[in-house]
Amino acid sequence: MTDSWLPTLLTETSEEGYALAVRLSRTAVKLTQPSAEVRERVRADYAEDFGALIAISHVVATNFHTVAAANGFWRS
Template sequence: MELVPGNTLITATPEEGRALAIKLARLTVKATQPDDAVREHLRSEYAEEHATGLISVAQVVALEFATIAAANGYWR
């Protein structure tokens, strides 16, 4: 499984960086729980947790995005 698509964090724009951050977060979940059926079952459980699960997802994506932004020199 390729955990860093194209083996780079470099993106042309912040928008592409944000999309990469979301992809990295999703790949992390898949790497952590490779069984599709289990992930599907867990997805329905965390969907019912409302704010807690969504905030946790947002935090992971924000951390990934901060790492990507730094790697890109904050697109200066």
């Protein structure tokens, strides 16, 4: 079996689940724009753009929903 950056969506706690959601979101950006130089250069364009920051929050929330569902909402 090969090593995977995402071996599972299962986490012990909701806090770990949220951290995983952030990681999923950041990885999507890296896969979409593989050039670290370009990502760093355009960071200033959205760093103070409130619409972009809200959009980023939405992506994390969507990923967190996915992780939460995979965890049975932490087996409640």
